[in-house]
Amino acid sequence: NDLASLMGVSVNDVISACLSMGIFVSINQRLDAETITVIADEFGFDIEFSTSEEESEAINTEDDIEDDEPRAPIVTIMGHVDHGKTSLLDYIRKTKVTAGEAGGITQHIGAYDVETSGGNKIAFLDTPGHEAFTAMRARGAALTDIAIIVVAADDNVMPQTKEAINHAKVAGVPIVIAINKVDKANANPNKIKEELSQINILVEDWGGKYQCQEISAKTGQGIDDLLEKVLLEAEILELKAKASKKAVGSVIEASLDKGRGYVATVMVQNGTLNIGDVVLAGSHFGKVKAMFDHRGTRLKQAGPSTPVLLLGLDGAPQAGEKLNVMESDREARDIAYKRQQIQREQNLRTKKHITLDEIGRRLAIGSFRELNVIVKGDVDGSIEALADSLLKLSTPEVQVNIIHKAVGQISESDVLLASASDAIIVGFQVRPSSSARRLAEQEEIEIRLYSIIYDAINEIKDAMEGMLAPEF
Ligand code: GDP
Secondary structure, eight states: HHHHHTTTTTTTHHHHHHHHHOOOOOTTTOHHHHHHHHHHHHOOOOOSSSHHHHHHHHHHHOTTTTTEEEOEEEEEEEEESSHHHHHHHHHHHHHHOOOOOOOOOOOOOEEEEEOOOTOOOOEEEOOHHHHHHHHHHTOOOOOSEEEEEEETTSSSOOHHHHHHHHHHHTTOOOOEEEOOOOTTTTTTTTHHHHHHHHTTBBBBTTTTTTTTEOOOOOTOHHHHHHHHHHHHHHHTOOEEEEETTTOOEEEEEEEEETTEEEEEEEEEEESSTTTTTEEEEEETEEEEEEEEEEEETESSOOOTTTTEEEEEESSOTTTTTTEEEEEEEHHHHHHHHHHHHHHHHHHHHHHOOOOOHHHHHHHHHOOOOEEEEEEEEESSHHHHHHHHHHHHHOOOOOOOEEEEEEEEEHHHHHHHHHHTTTTTEEEOOOOOOOHHHHHHHTOOOEEEESSOOOHHHHHHHHHHHSSSOOOO
16 A cells, blocks of 8 residues: 555555565555565666665664563454453453552553463553554564454354454464353353364364463453463463663554653563663654553663553654664654655655545545535536536445536636645536646646536546445
8 A cells, every 4th residue: 555655556556466476465565675676666666765774773673682581472452343352451451460659540551561370471462453453563563472362252253353363374473262251141152163163263172273261351250261371372482582682662552642742652572671762763753751651650661571651752653663772862863854754755745636546546545535526517507417416426435525616617716726625626518727727737636527417427436436445
């Protein structure tokens, strides 16, 4: 999707180009450098990667130092809506979190860490649903070590269950199945296991390799066992880090907080983050002013697999962006500004006005909700008829708005209005004035001219329908 936007071509074309090379991709998929170069070449573009050598030199991740200390697993809970993801996250948070310092107020910061009864640590991403997981992955943040897939025992393996399983599989993240709501009278865990086996998820007590635990997020039944199974899975992964390194982390969420400025929840993945560290996160930077855990406890430092709420950044980085500790303020600022510059340029290049061809692309991105149209015509009657028919093309996905309709030639002011409101102009039995035509070219406003109402309606209908919500 990003690549298609940058090149100004449709997502479908990029996906087809990938397919023709034998690469099956989805719209949000992140491509590797080589694939990007080859695909761009297909469309006649040269690729220049913006992470320059200087940048990677400045961001010294100390890869040469061996990670030889065990670290806690980072876990994401996924599954179908209403199967109990939030309840499970809440139950674990409520029961497994040791009390914080007096005065600390538990807050939702997008992640938390717990200590199990056995004294082992687990960090949870508190952003249920696999959208967050996918968004992170799309930015290259391989943050999750283990995925718990929740399935309600009184329901079925649902489309989102399968999707979550697929996302975890594609990411190479081990899965632990939690069959939830077993406290309910109509719970049927065996049916769930049966359904899972049909999608090649054979659970352990059925002779398969997937660990599975029956739980109730309501009563707490089985949750200790579930956490033990997660730890078992983690042991196999031999997760390692080195606390003495400079911290490397990923942004989980970020926002502007009244009074505190920009706050970001960061999962420290390796090394130790300290108060006073100069950090770079995406295109933002700053000095760590304060850190808190989800209990509201102030922290001086945070080691591997620790989520922290961080104060001190000069903006809100996006979820999934990497956080690095930099040597100096200046270095951090230089890279942050350079990245901001690149972002601005990309935004400029991708901010195009709407055209009928553009509709399909925007629909595919999912950002398209309204089609604004200006109707000009030779007589009142036909304008009304055309405007009415266009309005009726509205679908649940896309609302057609007639923002202006009038008798007469298409004028400069029509073009300016279209430019300001991102509209297309439909002319029926009229033409643009030459100055309007020039302005439209300059502003890249689409003007469609028709002499048959039927044609106008059909073309716009096709643009909206032909490409409506491509399925990937
Ligand atoms: P999510 O959409 O996956 O986050 O699901 P929720 O955690 O919001 O749960 C959906 C509904 O199921 C809520 O009404 C919960 O109270 C209920 N629920 C979740 N877990 C259990 C459980 O183990 N037993 C019972 N009886 N109800 C549960």
